[in-house]
Amino acid sequence: xxxxxxxxxxxxxxxxxxxxxxxxxxxxxxxxxxxxxxxxxxxxxxxxxxxxxxxxxxxxxxxxxxxxxxxxxxxxxxxxxxxxxxxxxxxxxxxxxxxxxxxxxxxxxxxxxxxxxxxxxxxxxxxxxxxxxxxxxxxxxxxxxxxxxxxxxxxxxxxxxxxxxxxxxxxxxxxxxxxxxxxxxxxxxxxxxxxxxxxxxxxxxxxxxxxx
Numbered sequence: 334x335x336x337x338x339x340x341x342x343x344x345x346x347x348x349x350x351x352x353x354x355x356x357x358x359x360x361x362x363x364x365x366x367x368x369x370x371x372x373x374x375x376x377x378x379x380x381x382x383x384x385x386x387x388x389x390x391x392x393x394x395x396x397x398x399x400x401x402x403x404x405x406x407x408x409x410x411x412x413x414x415x416x417x418x419x420x421x422x423x424x425x426x427x428x429x430x431x432x433x434x435x436x437x438x439x440x441x442x443x444x445x446x447x448x449x450x451x452x453x454x455x456x457x458x459x460x461x462x463x464x465x466x467x468x469x470x471x472x473x474x475x476x477x478x479x480x481x482x483x484x485x486x487x488x489x490x491x492x493x494x495x496x497x498x499x500x501x502x503x504x505x506x507x508x509x510x511x512x513x514x515x516x517x518x519x520x521x522x523x524x525x526x527x528x529x530x531x532x533x534x535x536x537x538x539x540x541x542x543x544x545x
Contacts (some may be wrong), residue, residue: 340485344477348439350404354391357366362493363392363402376425381418384409392459400430400500412436412522416470423468430504441519444491445472448508471511476520483516 343360347353350367358365369388372382383406383485392402405418415509422431435443449466492508537545 341480342489343485344480344488346359346468347442347477350387350389350406353404353434353439357402361488363400365392367391367404371410377418377421380419381414384414385418396454399504400432402432402434405435405538407435410435410441410443410522412518413448413471415443415445415472419447419470420468425446432456432501432507434502440478441474441476441522442513443474443477443522444507445470446486446504446507447471448512471508471514473511473514473516474522475516476513481516483514485515487511489501 340360343356347356354367357363365524368370370388370390372385372388373390377385377388386408387406389404389406390401391404393399400420403422405415407414407418415433418435419431420431420434434453435445448469448471450469451518473484473487475481475487487510490513491504491507498506506513
């Protein structure tokens with residue numbers, strides 16, 4: 334059985350928090366020690382906390398600047414909600430490295446993180462554009478029951494080569510892996526963009542530019 338078949342079979346067996354933690358540890362080689370948190374402990378605003386069923390810290394690295402993997406079991410499984418949780422968390426916990434995994438019932442797993450970049454296009458009328466880091470949301474959503482070849486390729490890129498890799502290097506690896514994603518996003522997951530008046534053409538342009 335090739336690597337793709339092994340990963341596909343392993344993903345299909347991820348149907349709970351412990352299964353996901355085992356997948357991260359055995360298949361992707363991350364340190365895992367799941368700890369449950371209340372959203373209030375992580376300073377997530379109440380309007381976001383109401384959409385959270387459970388919050389788990391799956392991975393942390395003692396004695397180093399942390400790379401953390403957060404599992405968020407949510408009742409409100411939309412891109413808009415997940416993005417707001419990630420953004421709120423980063424604002425309250427700057428300077429560290431995080432990968433978020435969102436799910437509603439473990440049928441779909443949504444991987445998300447933020448890449449901070451100084452690449453900005455100047456607005457009209459501005460001769461000098463301040464070089465402030467801008468957040469770019471990097472994400473990938475997969476159906477664990479039926480992962481595509483692209484899904485497997487992204488997951489394979491998330492695998493660690495050394496268990497003692499520096500947190501910044503691990504984070505850079507996650508950014509590159511998610512940035513390589515080219516899979517289709519389910520229509521139901523992106524409904525917020527259409528409610529905000531974004532046309533399908535605008536949505537595709539945002540995808541091509543790397544903004545979503």
